[in-house]
Amino acid sequence: MSDPHDHDMHEHEHHEEIVLPGDEPQGESVPEAGLISGRSASVRFNRRSDSVHRSNRARMDAANQSLADALKITYGLLQVGMLVLVLLFVFSGVQRVNEGERGIKVLMGKPSRTNIEPGAHFTAPYPIGEMIRVGEGAVEVPLANDFMPNKPGSSSAQQMIDAPLTEFNNNGRLKPGSDSMLLTADQNIAHAQFRVNYHRSNHLRYVENILPGNEASIVRLAVRRGVVHTMAETTIDDLLKTSSDTIATRIRDIAQDTLDELESGITIDRVVLVRKSPPLFLSDKFASVQSAAQSAGEKRETALRDREQLLNEIAGRASGILISMIDEYERLTELGEKEQAEALLVQIDAAMTGAEGEWQGQSTYGLVSGEVSEILKNAQAQASSRVSRAIADLEQFRAKQAQFEANPSLMIARDWSSALAEFLNKDFVSTMYLPEGRDAELLINPDQDWEEERLRLERREEAKKQQEQRRKEAQQDFYRTQRGIQAEEEP
Known part of the structure; x- marks a missing residue:
């Protein structure tokens, strides 16, 4: 666009332009060569007419207009792009928490909301804000080779747990660099394998104090500490004979205390003692001793069961009370307490006959049954029969x-x-009848x-x-x- 005032001023001015040789406009007068001395000029000024200038000016105005339009379009596209970027930045704050996870909303580096349930939630865009996701499902950590001898070849944790003991090093020598073991309270060597199940209970503490890459190692070390402390208080016999749940519970308590001291936000659900074993090269001897102890226990249980059955057949529910009363009677007799022994004997008679009575706060009425009751009934019947027979004889x-x-x-x-x-x-x-007045001679051959x-x-x-x-x-x-x-x- 040109200013009209400037245009009027230019109309009264004469324009000069540089004209190179050979570029002379056609139809214009050129001075004759003889009138100019010396060499020809390499550059000379030429005056153009106002019409030519106006034509060039019009062409320049059109170009400027095209350039201005292009700049406007570019600026508009730039504004749209910036708006799109701003919208994308704002909507990048919409974060989704998946199933099995809990979210922690962070604003300016500080947690503003915790325990966010699964679903879509809005938070300030990063780096102003952030949504940190924490899994809440159960996690399992196996301790397959932490306390076991070396197993030749590479194996996964599950393969080591499933492998028979014969595949481990059992040559009688344990190398501290490759073989692992446990020391019990009686300074014996033992081996064990565990499974640990845990979950993240306090998500904020977990995010603040635990790096996800170190999580499994921290849990493993805490459980190993619990195992070492527990085994230091347990003998080899207790380890092999005691219930695995009792030992595992003690290990879990120590490991949980360690994690709580670290404010890890991790809770151990359970520790499972998968396998426990004496030194492998002595396993046969331990097995024979354990088998003998188990056989003795079974026989003892059988004897106790037979004892209870026999006592029940003899005296029924009164067997325990009668045994206690008889033991007390014998003690009083040995001490020479005749009066107390006589009084207790009366109580024993009452308990055996099912009469009213009490011993150590428990009633003895109607408890006796079985063979004792049958013997007493027979004795009473026999006594009654004797009395009746004596009366009849009298x-x-x-x-x-x-x-x-x-x-x-x-x-x-x-x-x-x-x-x-x-x-x-x-x-x-044998009876024989003979007539009177005659002698008789009998020759008898015994039958x-x-x-x-x-x-x-x-x-x-x-x-x-x-x-x-x-x-x-x-x-x-x-x-x-x-x-x-x-x-x-x-x-």
Whole structure:
């Protein structure tokens, strides 16, 4: 664009321009050569007309206008680009927290919000703000070779845990540089493998104090510290015999205390004792000892079970109370405390009969059962039978006494006849009838079969009597006390 005032001024001016030889405008007058002395001028000034100048001026104005339009377009595109960049910068603050993660919003280098749940959240763009994501899922760290002998060849942690013990170094020599071990409280060597499960419980402390690359190493070192401390308090027998859960719980507590001191924000969920072993070159001897101990334990359990079953069969629920009472009775007897022993014996009798009673705060009523109860019932029945038989004999004697006093001859004849008839009815008596007034001679050849049968019956009866006598003596010895068995007096 040109200024009109300047244009009017230029119209009254004469323009001079430099014209090179050969560029003379056609149709303009050129001085003759003879009129100019010397060499021809290399450059000369030539005046153009105003029309030519105006034409050039118009062309320049069009170019300037095109340049200005191009600059405007470029500036507009630059503004749009800057706006897009600003929008991208602002929307870069929209961060997404994935499932299984928790977010921590940071503003100007300081946490402004913690424990952000999964989803899209807005935060100030970086570097003004930041969204730090922390995984909250469970993490497992295996301790496969930390306390085990060397295993030839490269193996993963899972392969070392699954590998049999025969694949480890068991030549009887442990190299400190390659073989690992544990020292127990009784200065024995042991080996073990563990699995550790943990999670990040305090995300802010975790971000502030733990580098993700060092996380597994820190947990591993804390657990190793717990293992070493626990084994220093545990003997080799306790390690091999005690429940793995008890040892693992102690290890977890020590490792968790270490992580808490570091303010790591990590919580150990559990420590699993995968495998425990004595020195591998002595494993056979340890196994034989452990097998013998296990067999002894099984036999002991069997004996205790049989004991409980036998006591239950003998005295039922009262067996434990009766044993305690009898032990106390024996103690009082040894000390010479007769009165207390007698009083306790009364309580024992009451407990055995199921009567009302109490021992050490526990009622003994109706607890007795089993063989004791059966023996007492039989004894009571036998006593009742003896009393009844004695009463019957007494009544019979009194009746016979009255008959004898009334007619002695008749009484004697009847008893003699009754005794003779009972004798003749015996199996070993043979009866023969002979006519009167004649002599008789008997030549008797004993019947061998009859004699053997008689002897057999006699031996059977004798065996029954001896067996019954032994049973009675055994029962009497079982219930015998210092004061002895009081024999029942027959009337």
